[in-house]
Amino acid sequence: MTSPSPRLRDVLADVPSYVPGRRPAVLEGVTPYKLASNENPYPPLPSVLEVVARASQEANRYPDLLSTELTAAVAAHDGVPAEHVVAGPGSVGVLSQVLTATAGDGDEVVHAWRSFEAYPIVVRLSGARSVAVPLRPDGRHDLPAMAAAVTGRTRLVLVCSPNNPTGPVVTAEEVDAFLSAVPDDVVVVLDEAYREFVRPEAGAPDAVALHLAHPNLVVLRTFSKAYGLAGLRVGYGLAHPAVADALRKTAIPFGVSTVAQAAAVASLEAEDELLERVRAIVDERERVVAALVGQGWDLPATEANFVWMPVGERATELAEACGAVGLSVRAFPGDGVRVTVAEPEADDRFLEVAARFLRS
Incomplete structure (x- = not known):
């Protein structure tokens, strides 16, 4: 006889699990960067x-x-x-x-x-x-x-x-x-x-x-x-x-x-010292946005520490292209991709991916 399953709330059948930002794949000779969770790239003071x-x-x-x-x-x-x-x-x-x-x-x-x-x-x-x-x-x-x-x-x-x-x-x-x-x-x-x-x-x-x-x-x-x-x-x-x-x-x-x-x-x-870091992140965000707009992207006006790539059905494709170069980003299938503003080296790598993706 099969044991009955434990009784759980019916509502759980309609509740998706929260999806955290994934860690980047480790590739030989490539520094990995996580741009998937909107984390601050700087450690605590x-x-x-x-x-x-x-x-x-x-x-x-x-x-x-x-x-x-x-x-x-x-x-x-x-x-x-x-x-x-x-x-x-x-x-x-x-x-x-x-x-x-x-x-x-x-x-x-x-x-x-x-x-x-x-x-x-x-x-x-x-x-x-x-x-x-x-x-x-x-x-x-x-x-x-x-x-x-x-x-x-x-x-x-x-x-x-x-x-x-x-x-x-x-x-x-x-x-x-x-x-x-x-x-x-x-x-x-x-x-x-x-x-x-x-x-x-x-x-x-x-x-x-x-x-x-x-x-x-x-x-x-x-x-x-x-x-x-x-x-x-x-x-x-x-x-x-x-x-x-x-x-x-x-x-x-x-x-x-x-x-x-x-x-x-x-x-x-x-806070004064921390806000200097915030200003640096905002400056880097503005650099990234300007570069993306220069490539031809049409983006929402972000005021956060991330940019939104409205690629619709190609969201998974863009995320995979980033993953292939050691970057993890947050894909929302069918809608777009969110990319955290991070270290300039990581952002430069993402900009290269974005330019190739737009040309494709």
Whole structure:
């Protein structure tokens, strides 16, 4: 007799697994580069690594449950009350807390598509239904269409700016109009994982000021990208007290390690030095974009640390061409390829592949 299979939630049949950026193939005589995960090419600063080493000596102890020192540092940095700050294991960890606190069976969550790949996954795991609103042809959020998609069942709206994987931001004027159109009892998340790479002239909103003015607005930020702490998993959300308290209730206990908390605080203290690296990445991004446009590519206006190659059905083909020269990139079959801005040597190699691909 065959043993019955363990009973699992039916919803899992509809949930895809998250696909991480693959490591590049190791080729003889070729330096491999990973351009698939939007990681910072620079390691943490020496001063941050010293703090990490000291904090790791307390690994036998549970971390501070409320991330008290980090919460105070973020509050001072962003100019918000400390009770508005909720730390979590990366901004996606805080997003999961938001979903648990706001949406369940029969509810709807509105988000753009294509956008961050984790959105439909965490939405379905909550029991809610994704309402995916297509991006505009230029890779930007269609906020009027997203506002029109809000119904009586909508509990949450996700706005990713800059949008992952296409790169454009939503503007201050667009967000103002959008927040005016969305009911006050619907929580809106502004996911700013890449905010440090945004140029002032892009017209992005002051998310902190918006948050303080709108009790239903939650802002997500992370130390994974610009701060180079992707492996430590630390981010935070800004939420008004009623929502912030709900997010703390839905958090995994001790989800942010002592090492991660200490590294994030040290990174904020060294922000001027870190932002010099960010400026270097932005300069390199602009060089890469200019070269691609010069080759003849038509690209979305990226304000993140990556570029989007809208190659449609040829996405896998472009990814394979990159893999053949020791580069891993992130292919989204049927849509395009996202390429992280990295070391100039890696970017030069990608530009050579892109030129050959366009000619073909």
